[in-house]
Amino acid sequence: MEDGGANLDERDAGRDRPLDLGWLRESRAEWGVKATPSRIGLTLKDIAVGSYGDIPDHPPRRTMAPRGSDIPDQVPDMGYTINDKAEVWSDNVMELYEEAVSRQWSATRDIPWGELAPLDPDLEHAMCQLATVLSEVEMVAADFPAKWLWRINHDFVEAKMFLCTQAMDEARHTEVFRKRALANGGGMGRATAIVEQFLKVILDAQSYDEGSALMHLLGEGLVLSLFRAGETIAPSEVEKRIFRLCMQDEARHVSYGTMHLRYRLQRDPSLAEDFHSYLDRGEELIGVLLSTPEVAEPATILAAGSLEAASELGSAATDVLRVQSIEEYLQRCDRAGLDRRGRIRLPDDMIAGTSAAPPPTPAVAADVVGART
Amino acid sequence: MSAGTGLLPDFPSSAWFDALVGDVDRRRKEYERLGFADCRFAVEVVDDRGTCRWFGLVLDGYDIISEGELDRLEPFAPDVVLSGPHAAWTEMVANIVRHGGADRAHTLNALSIAGFPLSARSPDPVGRDKFYRYAETLQTLFDSAGRAVPVAGGH
Numbered sequence: 012m013e014d015g016g017a018n019l020d021e022r023d024a025g026r027d028r029p030l031d032l033g034w035l036r037e038s039r040a041e042w043g044v045k046a047t048p049s050r051i052g053l054t055l056k057d058i059a060v061g062s063y064g065d066i067p068d069h070p071p072r073r074t075m076a077p078r079g080s081d082i083p084d085q086v087p088d089m090g091y092t093i094n095d096k097a098e099v100w101s102d103n104v105m106e107l108y109e110e111a112v113s114r115q116w117s118a119t120r121d122i123p124w125g126e127l128a129p130l131d132p133d134l135e136h137a138m139c140q141l142a143t144v145l146s147e148v149e150m151v152a153a154d155f156p157a158k159w160l161w162r163i164n165h166d167f168v169e170a171k172m173f174l175c176t177q178a179m180d181e182a183r184h185t186e187v188f189r190k191r192a193l194a195n196g197g198g199m200g201r202a203t204a205i206v207e208q209f210l211k212v213i214l215d216a217q218s219y220d221e222g223s224a225l226m227h228l229l230g231e232g233l234v235l236s237l238f239r240a241g242e243t244i245a246p247s248e249v250e251k252r253i254f255r256l257c258m259q260d261e262a263r264h265v266s267y268g269t270m271h272l273r274y275r276l277q278r279d280p281s282l283a284e285d286f287h288s289y290l291d292r293g294e295e296l297i298g299v300l301l302s303t304p305e306v307a308e309p310a311t312i313l314a315a316g317s318l319e320a321a322s323e324l325g326s327a328a329t330d331v332l333r334v335q336s337i338e339e340y341l342q343r344c345d346r347a348g349l350d351r352r353g354r355i356r357l358p359d360d361m362i363a364g365t366s367a368a369p370p371p372t373p374a375v376a377a378d379v380v381g382a383r384t
Numbered sequence: 385m386s387a388g389t390g391l392l393p394d395f396p397s398s399a400w401f402d403a404l405v406g407d408v409d410r411r412r413k414e415y416e417r418l419g420f421a422d423c424r425f426a427v428e429v430v431d432d433r434g435t436c437r438w439f440g441l442v443l444d445g446y447d448i449i450s451e452g453e454l455d456r457l458e459p460f461a462p463d464v465v466l467s468g469p470h471a472a473w474t475e476m477v478a479n480i481v482r483h484g485g486a487d488r489a490h491t492l493n494a495l496s497i498a499g500f501p502l503s504a505r506s507p508d509p510v511g512r513d514k515f516y517r518y519a520e521t522l523q524t525l526f527d528s529a530g531r532a533v534p535v536a537g538g539h
């Protein structure tokens with residue numbers, strides 16, 4: 012008699028057996044293997060001992076049965092579609108999971124909300140609009156891994172666990188920026204179609220490869236730079252702490268994305284062109300997104316310190332941030348094994364001053380030389 | 385003399401970093417709340433003639449170890465080096481001492497975001513990103529300089 016794949020006759024027969032764990036004697040489990048805790052406790056790396064530390068490149072089954080357990084033939088196929096380790100793995104995924112669990116924080120408890128003071132209305136508007144955009148984009152970085160989680164083979168459970176921590180991190184980021192928008196009288200600002208379009212491209216990605224490159228490497232890399240800058244553009248200690256705590260989390264996600272892509276490309280360099288084309292499209296969208304007033308103006312006003320100063324300085328107020336964030340993105344691409352400098356699709360004014368800027372044309376170069384002499 | 389007793393040794397010196405690390409045990413609960421860290425972090429202080437002095441810190445779980453002044457940087461194998469001129473470092477230390485912790489313009493992150501006056505460098509961007517992953521832990525450590533009475537810290 013079958014019931015959802017389980018053999019119920021076997022279950023009935025089991026009632027006559029002595030209660031002595033006899034059925035476990037045939038088990039291939041590694042009796043005697045004992046993981047030793049390290050100084051910070053018993054980590055995933057500590058329990059990666061004996062055969063339990065062997066993560067197959069191509070698991071033979073698609074089951075939720077724990078890696079290393081004895082698995083009967085009758086287990087149902089769970090329908091996983093990501094069954095190659097290289098599709099999700101990164102060499103730092105175990106340490107990143109442990110770090111994520113250890114470095115959680117609370118948007119309710121750890122932000123000094125009581126210190127929020129009334130701000131100049133322009134700065135409050137700018138801060139609330141930035142918080143609106145961030146509250147909008149953060150959740151996609153939970154939705155995307157959540158969409159793919161159930162498709163990932165359970166033998167890569169450490170990678171799945173890391174993605175769960177990312178979903179929790181992003182929930183907190185969404186929470187903290189929503190709270191900031193509502194905590195000081197400004198309220199929610201304006202959403203934009205271009206931001207939604209970029210999020211949709213990530214969410215609708217045809218493969219984990221595509222979505223991960225767009226999100227972990229490109230999108231989160233730029234958000235990480237924004238969080239870094241946030242500490243200096245923050246109008247008060249409250250936002251400063253928000254940005255710094257978010258920055259720590261975001262850097263974990265970006266570290267995973269960088270090392271995951273590296274792992275992927277090392278095992279299959281022929282995929283490089285695919286990844287280039289994902290990033291081509293992503294950069295084109297990001298280029299438009301970053302120029303949108305709803306996104307660009309708040310950061311410029313906060314960086315300049317006032318509406319008047321921002322009007323005077325214009326984009327110069329955020330030039331340093333722009334150059335730094337694009338350089339860091341290019342360096343991460345390099346580390347992953349992709350040189351984007353020759354084919355970056357961000358607009359020229361956005362890459363000016365970076366190592367991806369095109370060399371000056373002969374006419375321009377001659378002008379510069381002429382001007383110097 | 386160690387942080388918390390009233391005076392800090394001169395910056396930069398092995399004793400100054402030892403004093404910060406000496407404060408970690410007294411702030412154990414704060415560090416445990418921040419979570420563990422894993423990073424080999426080097427401070428590079430460049431004088432007017434371009435001569436560098438290096439100091440090594442190892443973030444290991446909830447512990448921080450001061451490796452003191454380094455003869456050479458390479459054997460320490462830092463994940464990330466935070467570098468800047470002597471004047472920028474001492475201004476930062478003076479600011480921490482004055483305010484009991486860095487103000488918004490003088491945190492390690494704020495001073496390095498533009499690549500000047502401080503800059504975070506690493507041959508590996510994932511190593512450099514550790515500077516961001518552990519920003520709160522590193523800042524808590526450096527802010528310990530503000531827990532001592534400001535006499536020698538701002539030299």
Ligand SMILES: [Fe+2]
Nearest residue numbers: 149181184261
């Ligand atoms: Fe985030």
Ligand SMILES: [Fe+2]
Nearest residue numbers: 152231261264
């Ligand atoms: Fe993220």
